[in-house]
Amino acid sequence: MGSMPGEGLVRFLANSGDASGAAAADPHAVERRSEPRTPTNWIGKIRLSDGEEIACTVKDVSKSGARLGLPDTVALPESFQLKVVGYDFLFNVRSVWRKNHCAGVRIERFAKQPPPAIEPEKPKPEADPAETSRLIGRRLSRFSPY
Numbered sequence: 014m015g016s017m018p019g020e021g022l023v024r025f026l027a028n029s030g031d032a033s034g035a036a037a038a039d040p041h042a043v044e045r046r047s048e049p050r051t052p053t054n055w056i057g058k059i060r061l062s063d064g065e066e067i068a069c070t071v072k073d074v075s076k077s078g079a080r081l082g083l084p085d086t087v088a089l090p091e092s093f094q095l096k097v098v099g100y101d102f103l104f105n106v107r108s109v110w111r112k113n114h115c116a117g118v119r120i121e122r123f124a125k126q127p128p129p130a131i132e133p134e135k136p137k138p139e140a141d142p143a144e145t146s147r148l149i150g151r152r153l154s155r156f157s158p159y
Contacts, residue, residue: 048075057081060094060103071097072115079106081116089116101126 055071059081070082079095089111095104095118103126106118 048077050075056098058096060096078119081118082114085114
């Protein structure tokens with residue numbers, strides 16, 4: 014029985030608070046977070062309210078937040094949506110801190126992203142039999158010596 018797309022992400026977020034968490038980047042650093050963060054290297058997209066998407070990297074995550082890598086020239090709004098590429102989830106996040114090319118966000122809410130809307134195929138116009146015969150005759154005349 015296969016797992017649903019995104020199930021691994023939900024399971025990861027649910028289990029990220031246990032003792033199996035990854036080591037901190039600097040073993041001598043004092044951890045100030047209430048929850049351990051697990052290093053990742055996920056490709057993400059920041060979705061702004063006007064629909065614009067900005068590529069980013071999700072550097073690490075915990076149950077309640079994440080550290081994003083993005084160009085320091087990108088201005089982030091106070092809140093926005095975050096999509097992890099390859100998963101069907103959208104996270105509503107709030108910007109907490111920003112330093113150079115990194116930004117810390119708090120996960121406010123996440124939900125399964127609705128599937129893309131499929132537009133019904135538009136019916137093709139009926140071909141005019143006389144025009145079709147004329148076009149086929151024209152093609153044959155290029156290849157036929159008659």
